[in-house]
Amino acid sequence: MILQIVAIVLLILLIIIAAVLLIPFHVSLSGSVNLSAVDCHVKLSWLGITLWRNKPRRITEKKGQPEMRGSKKRPLRLAPLFFECIPAFEILIRSVKRAVRIRHLRTDLVIGTGDAADTAVLAGILWSISSVLHTSFPAAEFNVRPDLENISLDVLLNTEVAIRVGFILVGFLLAYTKRPFRLFVSEVRSAR
Numbered sequence: 001m002i003l004q005i006v007a008i009v010l011l012i013l014l015i016i017i018a019a020v021l022l023i024p025f026h027v028s029l030s031g032s033v034n035l036s037a038v039d040c041h042v043k044l045s046w047l048g049i050t051l052w053r054n055k056p057r058r059i060t061e062k063k064g065q066p067e068m069r070g071s072k073k074r075p076l077r078l079a080p081l082f083f084e085c086i087p088a089f090e091i092l093i094r095s096v097k098r099a100v101r102i103r104h105l106r107t108d109l110v111i112g113t114g115d116a117a118d119t120a121v122l123a124g125i126l127w128s129i130s131s132v133l134h135t136s137f138p139a140a141e142f143n144v145r146p147d148l149e150n151i152s153l154d155v156l157l158n159t160e161v162a163i164r165v166g167f168i169l170v171g172f173l174l175a176y177t178k179r180p181f182r183l184f185v186s187e188v189r190s191a192r
Contacts, residue, residue: 021166023047024101033155078191081184088181095171101162105140108156112147119146 023046031040044052109126113119123146130142175181 018166020046021169022164024162024164025051026103027161027163028159029161030158032157033153035151035153078184078187081180081187084180085178085184088175088178088184091175092171095167095174099164099167099171102137102139103160103162105137105159106143106157107141108143108145108154110145110147110152110154112150112152114151116148119148122146 026045028043028045029040031038033039039056040054041056042052042054043050111119111122111126113122123144126144130144133142134140176185
């Protein structure tokens with residue numbers, strides 16, 4: 001009798017773990033960026049239940065120099081490890097590509113350099129990039145509007161992404177079996 005109860009409890013726990021790993025989480029991100037401030041809203045939901053929502057806040061530019069942390073020799077030690085880890089990063093990229101589905105993506109970009117000719121050239125480059133991105137991601141919409149008179153950079157982003165955590169976890173574990181990747185992760189963790 002007790003073994004049957006333990007077996008049922010273990011089966012229920014296994015089903016819950018499988019559900020968390022295989023049923024996708026939905027991440028909604030909407031925000032705006034301009035030359036002086038960043039405004040961002042993020043919502044994480046699973047099975048239609050909102051698990052987490054950030055409190056909207058505006059991040060403005062801080063005056064002064066940012067504080068530098070860590071050693072300057074550390075990137076020299078990380079670079080060879082990074083190049084040895086490329087096969088492990090390929091495994092991670094494939095697993096993330098399998099796990100992430102972009103449900104919709106909308107980006108509005110207003111850009112201006114202060115010079116009409118430079119703004120027009122930059123807008124043309126961004127339009128060509130947006131057309132390539134649109135063919136790669138049909139659920140995406142990229143809008144570029146040039147501001148020919150002012151210096152401006154305004155970005156509006158609205159996206160919803162479905163993420164299956166199980167694929168990312170399996171990909172990370174497969175990458176972690178490679179020794180160079182383990183050394184890279186421990187080196188990055190010791191840099192903190």
